[in-house]
Amino acid sequence: MADKHARDDRDMDGKIDLPQGTLDLLILKALSLGAMHGWAISERLHQVSRATLQVPQGSLYPALHRLERRGLIRAHWGVSDNNRRAKYYDLTRTGQKRLDAETDAWQRLTSAVSLVLDMG
Amino acid sequence: MFSELWSDVRYRTRALFRRRSVERELDDELRFHIEREAEALARQVRYAARSLRRQPTFTLTVVLILGGGIGASSAVFTVVNGLLLSKLPVPHPEQLAVVGDPAAVHSAWTGSPETDYVSYPVFADIRDQNTVFTGVYANGYGDDWDISIDGTATFEQARTRCVSGGFFSVLQVPAYLGRTFTATEDAVPGQDPYVVISYDYWQRRFNGDRSVIGRIIRVNRVTLTIIGITPPWFTGDIVGESIDFWMPMMMAPLVRPNRKLVDNRLASWLVIMGRLKPGVTLEQARAQIAAIEARSIRDHISGRTLSQFEDDLRSTPIRVESGAAGFSSVRAHYGSVIRIAMAAVGLLVLIVCANVCSLMLARAAGRAREMTVRMALGAGRSRLVRQLLTESAVLAILAGAVGLAVAAAGGRLLLATAAAGHDPIVLDTTPDPRVFAFTAGVTLACLVLFGLAPALRATRIDVAAALRAHGRSLFGSGGRGRRGSVTRSLVLAQIALSTLLLMGSGLLVRSVQRLLHVDLGLDRDHMLVAHVAATRTKYAGPRLAALRRELVARASEVPGVEAASYSLDGLLSGGQSAGHVDVSGFVARADSERQVYYDEVGPGFFHALGARIVRGRDLEPRDADANTYAAAINQTMANAYFRDRDPIGQTVTMDSASFTIAAVVRDVQEDANMRAKPVRRLYFATFAPSDLPQSFELLIRVRGQPASFVEPVRRALATLDPTVPVDVEPLTARIRGAVAQDILITKVTLVFGGLALALAALGLYGVTAYSTEQRTAEFGLRTALGAEAGAIARMVVGESTRLAIAGVVIGIPLGVAAARLIQRQIFGVGVVDVPSLSVAIAVLVAASLVASYVPARRAAGVSPLDALRAE
Numbered sequence: 001m002a003d004k005h006a007r008d009d010r011d012m013d014g015k016i017d018l019p020q021g022t023l024d025l026l027i028l029k030a031l032s033l034g035a036m037h038g039w040a041i042s043e044r045l046h047q048v049s050r051a052t053l054q055v056p057q058g059s060l061y062p063a064l065h066r067l068e069r070r071g072l073i074r075a076h077w078g079v080s081d082n083n084r085r086a087k088y089y090d091l092t093r094t095g096q097k098r099l100d101a102e103t104d105a106w107q108r109l110t111s112a113v114s115l116v117l118d119m120g
Numbered sequence: 121m122f123s124e125l126w127s128d129v130r131y132r133t134r135a136l137f138r139r140r141s142v143e144r145e146l147d148d149e150l151r152f153h154i155e156r157e158a159e160a161l162a163r164q165v166r167y168a169a170r171s172l173r174r175q176p177t178f179t180l181t182v183v184l185i186l187g188g189g190i191g192a193s194s195a196v197f198t199v200v201n202g203l204l205l206s207k208l209p210v211p212h213p214e215q216l217a218v219v220g221d222p223a224a225v226h227s228a229w230t231g232s233p234e235t236d237y238v239s240y241p242v243f244a245d246i247r248d249q250n251t252v253f254t255g256v257y258a259n260g261y262g263d264d265w266d267i268s269i270d271g272t273a274t275f276e277q278a279r280t281r282c283v284s285g286g287f288f289s290v291l292q293v294p295a296y297l298g299r300t301f302t303a304t305e306d307a308v309p310g311q312d313p314y315v316v317i318s319y320d321y322w323q324r325r326f327n328g329d330r331s332v333i334g335r336i337i338r339v340n341r342v343t344l345t346i347i348g349i350t351p352p353w354f355t356g357d358i359v360g361e362s363i364d365f366w367m368p369m370m371m372a373p374l375v376r377p378n379r380k381l382v383d384n385r386l387a388s389w390l391v392i393m394g395r396l397k398p399g400v401t402l403e404q405a406r407a408q409i410a411a412i413e414a415r416s417i418r419d420h421i422s423g424r425t426l427s428q429f430e431d432d433l434r435s436t437p438i439r440v441e442s443g444a445a446g447f448s449s450v451r452a453h454y455g456s457v458i459r460i461a462m463a464a465v466g467l468l469v470l471i472v473c474a475n476v477c478s479l480m481l482a483r484a485a486g487r488a489r490e491m492t493v494r495m496a497l498g499a500g501r502s503r504l505v506r507q508l509l510t511e512s513a514v515l516a517i518l519a520g521a522v523g524l525a526v527a528a529a530g531g532r533l534l535l536a537t538a539a540a541g542h543d544p545i546v547l548d549t550t551p552d553p554r555v556f557a558f559t560a561g562v563t564l565a566c567l568v569l570f571g572l573a574p575a576l577r578a579t580r581i582d583v584a585a586a587l588r589a590h591g592r593s594l595f596g597s598g599g600r601g602r603r604g605s606v607t608r609s610l611v612l613a614q615i616a617l618s619t620l621l622l623m624g625s626g627l628l629v630r631s632v633q634r635l636l637h638v639d640l641g642l643d644r645d646h647m648l649v650a651h652v653a654a655t656r657t658k659y660a661g662p663r664l665a666a667l668r669r670e671l672v673a674r675a676s677e678v679p680g681v682e683a684a685s686y687s688l689d690g691l692l693s694g695g696q697s698a699g700h701v702d703v704s705g706f707v708a709r710a711d712s713e714r715q716v717y718y719d720e721v722g723p724g725f726f727h728a729l730g731a732r733i734v735r736g737r738d739l740e741p742r743d744a745d746a747n748t749y750a751a752a753i754n755q756t757m758a759n760a761y762f763r764d765r766d767p768i769g770q771t772v773t774m775d776s777a778s779f780t781i782a783a784v785v786r787d788v789q790e791d792a793n794m795r796a797k798p799v800r801r802l803y804f805a806t807f808a809p810s811d812l813p814q815s816f817e818l819l820i821r822v823r824g825q826p827a828s829f830v831e832p833v834r835r836a837l838a839t840l841d842p843t844v845p846v847d848v849e850p851l852t853a854r855i856r857g858a859v860a861q862d863i864l865i866t867k868v869t870l871v872f873g874g875l876a877l878a879l880a881a882l883g884l885y886g887v888t889a890y891s892t893e894q895r896t897a898e899f900g901l902r903t904a905l906g907a908e909a910g911a912i913a914r915m916v917v918g919e920s921t922r923l924a925i926a927g928v929v930i931g932i933p934l935g936v937a938a939a940r941l942i943q944r945q946i947f948g949v950g951v952v953d954v955p956s957l958s959v960a961i962a963v964l965v966a967a968s969l970v971a972s973y974v975p976a977r978r979a980a981g982v983s984p985l986d987a988l989r990a991e
Contacts, residue, residue: 038149039156057153061146071127077145080152082159087149094123 023055023063024072025106028091028099031073035090037080038064064089072098168511178483179515182476185879186519186566189472191526192872193465194559198531200458201554202547203360203451207444209353211292212395216443217253217402219246219392219409223452225358226261228389230379231699232428233417235436237391240369240382243284245416246392252405255290255303256394258369259283259357259447263655265375268338269325278321278364280339281356282372282381288316288350290395291357298333298348306368309382313371315344319352321364339367340375355546357393357443360450362546376655385420393443406440413438424700428711450545454538457865460942461534464872467621469562471614475879477570478610480512482890484574505575512571520563527555538864573606608923611887614880615927616934619964621873623935626956627946628866634948635795635859641788642691643730646682647851648826648833649691650675650818657844660813665806667844668816672722674836675820680829682821685728687721688806690817692792692854701802703761704771716757718774718802719790725803726752726785728819736768736783743782743805750805751779757800758784772802779804792858795947826850865945877967880927885971888920892975900984909980916976917969924968928961935960 030041041064042055067073072095080086091099135142172179207213221227221236233239238246243258250256262280269276285306293300296319305312315337317326326332337344344367356363372381380387396405417429445451484491491504528550539545652671659667668686675684689695700714708714723741726733734755743750751772758767767781779802787798818837822829827850834848856863892899899912939951949956 037152039153057150061150061153069128069131070124071131072124084152084155085148086152087145094127 021102022106023059024067025099025102026053027060027063027067028072028095028102031089031091032096032099035088037078037086037088039086041089067095071095164507164510165514168507168514172511172514175483178479182479182515183518183522185472186476186515186570187522187526188875189469190519190523190559190562190566191530192875193462193469193562194523194527194555195530195534196458196461196465197558198527198555199534199547200462201552201558202531203448203454203458205445205554206359206548206552208291208357208359208446213444213446214442215395216291217394217396217405218439218441218443218447219256219394219413220439222391222441222443222445222447223449224391225259225361225447225449228261228387230384230387232425232432233386233421234388235413235432235438237388238413239385239388240390241385241420242388242413242416243390243392246409246412247284247286249412250394250408252397252400252408253290253394254397255286256392257284257286257290258390258392259287260369260372260381260390262367263376265339266341270336271338278325279362281358281363281366282369283366284369287366290393291354293350293354295348296351297330298346300348300350301366301368306370309370309373311370312368313342313344314347315365315367316348316350317346317365318350318355318363320355320362322349325364337365339371342371342374344371357446359446359448360545360547361448385417386425391447393447402440402442406438409440410438424711428700431711453861454545456945457538457861457868460865460945461868463938463941464621464624464869467617468872468876469566471617471876471879473566473569474610474614474617475883476566477573478607478883478886480570480574481607481610482886484508508575509571512567512575516563516567516571519566520559523563524556524559527559534868537867607887607890611880611883611923612927612930614876614883615924615964615968616931618873618876618880619928619931619960620935620938621869621876622960622963623932623957624938624942625866625869625873626960627939627942627949627951627953628862628869630949630953630956631945631947632859632862632866635862636855638789638794638948640691640855641731641786643821644851644855646730646822646824646826647691648818648820648822648829648848649693649851649854650820650833650837650846650848651690651693651815652818652837653815653845653847655813655815657813657841659844660811664814667841668722668806670840671818671837674840675818675833678829678832678836680823681833682823683724683728684818684820685722685725686816686818687719687725687803688814688816689719689790691729691788691790691819691851692858693817694792696791699774702773705765706761713760716800716802717790718804720806721803723805725819726783728821729788730821731788732786734784734786735766736781738783739803739805749777749779750782752783752785752803753781754785754787754798754801754803756787756798757802760800774802792854794855794858826852862945862947877963880964881967881971884920884924884968885975887923888916888972888975889978891919892916892979895979896982899979899982903982904984912982913976913980916979917972920972920976921965921968924964928964932957 026045027041030036030044036044038057038060042057042060045053045055064073064075068075068089071092073089074092075087075089077085078088208216210216220238224237227234227237229237233242238258240258247256247258260282262282265277265280266275267278267280268274283301285301285303288295288300289303295316298316300316301312301314305314317332322328322332326335332346333348335346337346346365355361356366367375369382373383381389394405396402414433418426421429494504495501531547535545535547650671652667654664654667672684672686675681689697696717697719698715698717700711701716702708702714721739723739723743726738733752736752739750739752753761753767753772761767762770767784770781772779772781785803788801789796789798790801791799820829820833830848830850834846837844837846837848902912903909935957936952939946943951
């Protein structure tokens with residue numbers, strides 16, 4: 001594992017605004033690890049990004065429903081760990097295929113951008 | 121792509137047909153999310169509470185100090201709210217408008233018409249001619265009448281007001297029991313002998329007996345029937361006073377027959393309140409009412425009185441202001457007290473926050489190890505900051521709750537102290553939403569001031585370096601170096617602010633002393649004054665003159681009395697008379713130059729006062745006869761009218777009575793306002809006996825302590841006629857009463873100054889103690905190298921004192937600047953006053969010595985072995 005030292009020269013975590021397509025990608029990735037409800041998805045993204053990403057519920061749920069509409073994820077109601085009724089999502093086969101495609105596209109994009117930025 | 125499209129269509133179709141269940145599912149999902157969010161927050165709060173519970177002394181100290189600071193500021197604000205901000209508890213107070221000065225509820229003046237308060241005929245014109253009010257009423261003061269209930273023989277007193285018929289209908293106050301006045305009542309003097317009593321008076325005096333309606337109250341032997349009781353929430357339209365009952369204006373002439381209260385256009389004693397019609401602005405109302413009022417006077421008055429009125433009108437135009445906050449003389453009287461108290465308490469809150477901030481910093485430093493480990497285990501910095509902030513928030517909320525509890529009690533205490541000796545100030549001190557909001561705001565501000573900085577600093581660490589180094593010495597918040605400077609500057613700030621407060625209190629204390637000992641031009645420490653309320657008796661004309669002579673004689677016979685005399689207005693009694701005179705050989709350029717204060721006095725007046733007669737002779741018994749018309753003038757009047765001429769033998773004419781000047785006396789201060797400038801005064805022996813009972817005062821000079829003569833004099837006066845109400849007190853008691861407000865301000869600032877000093881000293885102690893602890897190794901080393909215990913102690917004390925002196929040096933210019941702000945309060949001393957400044961500095965240095973004593977001794981006692989072990 002990479003070193004976990006937490007030196008942070010910034011004073012506070014800046015709020016980073018995610019473009020819509022990127023959020024969809026992150027949700028698909030999170031669900032690729034297993035079925036989760038909306039709260040768990042936002043918590044997981046927050047933790048794994050080292051507290052950089054905080055997805056407000058106002059963006060999260062519309063994104064989830066958009067993905068559900070397009071058949072990339074599917075939902076079912078279940079019981080959560082604190083015995084409450086919660087809506088769980090998991091990835092469909094179409095969703096998995098879309099995830100692979102988008103991940104690939106993202107990596108190509110970011111390396112291209114880095115090359116340009118390193119230019120000067 | 122196609123499959124996504126197909127999926128979208130299927131979803132939307134489903135949603136179309138099962139709309140409601142889809143919406144319900146959305147609701148449930150969101151609700152689940154929000155619940156989890158709330159749970160996470162609760163978990164954070166519980167964790168914060170647990171960590172606070174593990175350090176009970178710290179938590180308790182912070183909550184108490186912070187709660188005290190928040191409580192004190194909320195208490196002062198409660199009073200501010202009740203006195204300055206809150207509205208009358210009547211429907212739609214924003215529609216009410218006051219004509220004149222809202223503070224003039226106890227003013228009365230017979231002479232040229234006033235603009236701040238009016239006479240009844242002028243009010244009647246306003247009532248009948250205005251088109252801006254839906255209703256308007258007048259409110260005038262009630263005297264200390266003799267009240268007898270149900271015809272019993274014993275008299276009592278009550279707080280009363282005379283109001284016109286529209287009082288209850290304009291304010292929209294219904295009757296709790298019985299009924300209130302109708303607007304048509306109160307048209308003819310004596311026709312409607314009714315009173316309405318307040319709920320509080322009903323409970324207090326009548327024990328809530330419902331049969332009180334119809335019972336009789338005799339006021340000055342005039343029979344009035346109780347017709348109704350007001351609701352519990354109504355105590356009148358005067359903020360700070362609680363009225364017992366209201367009497368119709370038209371009954372006033374019967375109750376006070378010697379004053380023409382309702383038909384004399386020149387007898388001003390009423391304040392006016394009206395309810396604006398919808399759509400009428402205050403400015404429109406002001407324009408119309410001012411015109412009506414001016415016309416009402418100009419049409420009926422002429423000559424000198426009119427020109428005096430026109431002068432007044434130019435300098436103080438007729439005001440119409442919002443009446444939402446009601447009338448209040450208390451508000452005007454205590455305005456400056458409140459403002460100074462708020463400033464002082466604001467400073468105290470700053471000191472409290474600085475104090476708590478250094479406590480929090482010290483604690484954060486102590487938990488450096490814990491923070492380091494947690495960060496090494498992967499906790500994000502923001503999470504730690506959030507946790508520390510949550511702890512601060514819990515502390516702040518606890519302190520805020522403590523503060524709110526203190527606020528109500530503190531507000532009551534403040535009011536009780538303010539009113540000590542006078543009529544109680546009646547304000548609703550239960551915290552209302554505005555006080556709550558204020559407290560919450562202060563709490564939040566404190567939270568930011570003392571919570572954020574330590575939280576951010578505590579988490580700004582380089583984990584690896586921290587784990588390597590010694591946990592403690594890296595966070596030396598008391599030691600030398602950059603990190604120590606924050607705590608040191610906090611202590612500096614506390615000491616500077618305390619210096620400010622102490623300097624202010626010192627100036628106020630000296631000012632009060634000066635006020636209490638100001639030279640009044642008479643033998644003030646040996647004077648007794650006796651107020652004889654002859655208006656409550658039947659003495660008039662020659663019998664009144666005889667009464668005066670006899671009372672003076674009886675008083676003079678008391679052993680130890682040097683001299684006695686009488687005057688109508690007395691000394692520092694709150695009442696003065698003024699008039700216009702013509703002086704021979706002096707041409708006045710304006711009417712204001714002709715105005716003098718005057719008093720009718722008895723023989724030997726100046727001798728009784730111990731005043732100094734500069735030229736001429738004292739007034740003698742023969743001057744009391746109508747023939748001599750002798751008068752005395754004071755130095756200010758002599759300088760104004762006679763400059764180089766000799767006033768003796770010259771003539772002064774007032775109201776067609778001509779007096780010959782027989783004496784010039786050194787100025788005697790008779791105004792109850794101790795800061796009043798000298799004015800022109802004229803004294804003459806009573807020249808015409810009054811047809812009506814008239815109150816007067818006896819002035820008695822004694823040998824020895826005046827307080828010990830109060831009883832003997834009272835007994836001696838009672839031997840003449842025990843039914844005559846006489847109130848005897850030393851003049852110094854009146855002086856203290858006149859200065860009461862200043863004494864209050866001084867007490868308040870002294871209390872806050874003392875608290876600030878204690879906190880600053882504690883802060884200094886904390887810093888010194890911590891620094892000493894940090895430098896244990898250094899002290900051990902010094903001892904091992906041969907340093908004396910005394911030298912080490914002196915070093916610690918020296919550093920601590922240097923810090924204190926630095927704080928004082930910063931505080932002094934701040935104190936001077938603040939003193940300039942309260943310059944109006946300060947009397948007789950300059951803004952930079954050496955005695956009070958020296959005392960303030962000495963107190964602070966002494967406090968710093970005390971604060972550093974214990975740590976110094978501990979430092980001196982460090983053995984080299986202990987030092988090594990501590991590492």
